[in-house]
Amino acid sequence: MKCPVCGEDCIKDAHEIIEVLPTIFSRCPDCHFRILDKNTPLPNRFYQTPCTCGKRFIDEVYAHLYVIFLEEGIFTGDEPLKAVGTPLIHPGFFMKLPPFLPRDSLVLLSAHLTKEVAERIIREVPEIKGVVKSDDFVPGISDPDLDGVPNTYTLLAGCDIRANVFETKKGRLVLYKEQSTMHIEFPRRFNPKIDAVEKRIESFQPEYFVDACSGVGTLGLAAARMGVPHVIMNDIWFAAAFWTGYNLQVNREFFKIDDVTMYFDYAELEKEPIVKEPRLVAEATGAQEMKVFQGDYNLLHTVLPDSRVLAVIDLYEKSDLTATTKILGRWREHVSGEVFIP
Numbered sequence: 001m002k003c004p005v006c007g008e009d010c011i012k013d014a015h016e017i018i019e020v021l022p023t024i025f026s027r028c029p030d031c032h033f034r035i036l037d038k039n040t041p042l043p044n045r046f047y048q049t050p051c052t053c054g055k056r057f058i059d060e061v062y063a064h065l066y067v068i069f070l071e072e073g074i075f076t077g078d079e080p081l082k083a084v085g086t087p088l089i090h091p092g093f094f095m096k097l098p099p100f101l102p103r104d105s106l107v108l109l110s111a112h113l114t115k116e117v118a119e120r121i122i123r124e125v126p127e128i129k130g131v132v133k134s135d136d137f138v139p140g141i142s143d144p145d146l147d148g149v150p151n152t153y154t155l156l157a158g159c160d161i162r163a164n165v166f167e168t169k170k171g172r173l174v175l176y177k178e179q180s181t182m183h184i185e186f187p188r189r190f191n192p193k194i195d196a197v198e199k200r201i202e203s204f205q206p207e208y209f210v211d212a213c214s215g216v217g218t219l220g221l222a223a224a225r226m227g228v229p230h231v232i233m234n235d236i237w238f239a240a241a242f243w244t245g246y247n248l249q250v251n252r253e254f255f256k257i258d259d260v261t262m263y264f265d266y267a268e269l270e271k272e273p274i275v276k277e278p279r280l281v282a283e284a285t286g287a288q289e290m291k292v293f294q295g296d297y298n299l300l301h302t303v304l305p306d307s308r309v310l311a312v313i314d315l316y317e318k319s320d321l322t323a324t325t326k327i328l329g330r331w332r333e334h335v336s337g338e339v340f341i342p
């Protein structure tokens, strides 16, 4: 599938990602192995080049980046190796061992970089897929009742689309995201939110499932994977609604659907990054029916059917009990059935 960020073919169908997981980050017999201390500076200006198999151990990739940071005057040589930035592996999944990275398998999040240096990294470090300038805030929507347009990080070079692979009871899901516009998640062996959704579905047996703040669609698509006949996903943030629709297509082989239609492309949605009145962004029809809206979840009831629904409101910040009680109360005023915060 065509990538809306780089225009290349960097988005695969779910099975293409799932098939390569067992070997994508494993070494060949010739791969070198040097474990570096992340809390101290790189010992000298040395890094190993990729193996003939095309892969390189993650620590050597970090050594290479460190040397570039030194040459570019971003580092003085006193910084620990980990100060290079946060590595976001593509595809991300629960791993027991650190990876041997093939080409285009890492999005680097770093606070220090300029566009020029990021472009040099993309030219010279084959494992790096994209370089994103990070900041001291959470990108995308963290408050669902936010007024105004949320902050994002800046893609400096390359492409920052990457996938996370999540385990569900019925099998895996592949969730793509644009890293500069969404908050960071690390797939773990056990995902408590997916588990909560599955348990509620088992006890409630819903005809309709609503994922009211869908992010990239993880919980709604997990519900669809459980076979819920009607799934409605919604997010107020254009990037989230877009990637929910795209991820519906990426994982379509797991659902009983015939067609997926996207009603907007990325550029069209981006013109109105925040929309209150829900607008239909994507739709799938067949034995299962799925809809993706962009809008304020407080207005989502205007497009919901007049039946009992099981709804999840996945809040980024849920420690404030008064706020969450209010959110659930407001939902129950308009929608019958059950609602929960995972």
Ligand SMILES: [Zn+2]
Residues within 6 Å of the ligand: 003, 004, 005, 006, 007, 008, 010, 159, 160, 161
């Ligand atoms: Zn791309």
Ligand SMILES: [Zn+2]
Residues within 6 Å of the ligand: 027, 028, 029, 030, 031, 032, 051, 052, 053, 054, 055
């Ligand atoms: Zn090798």
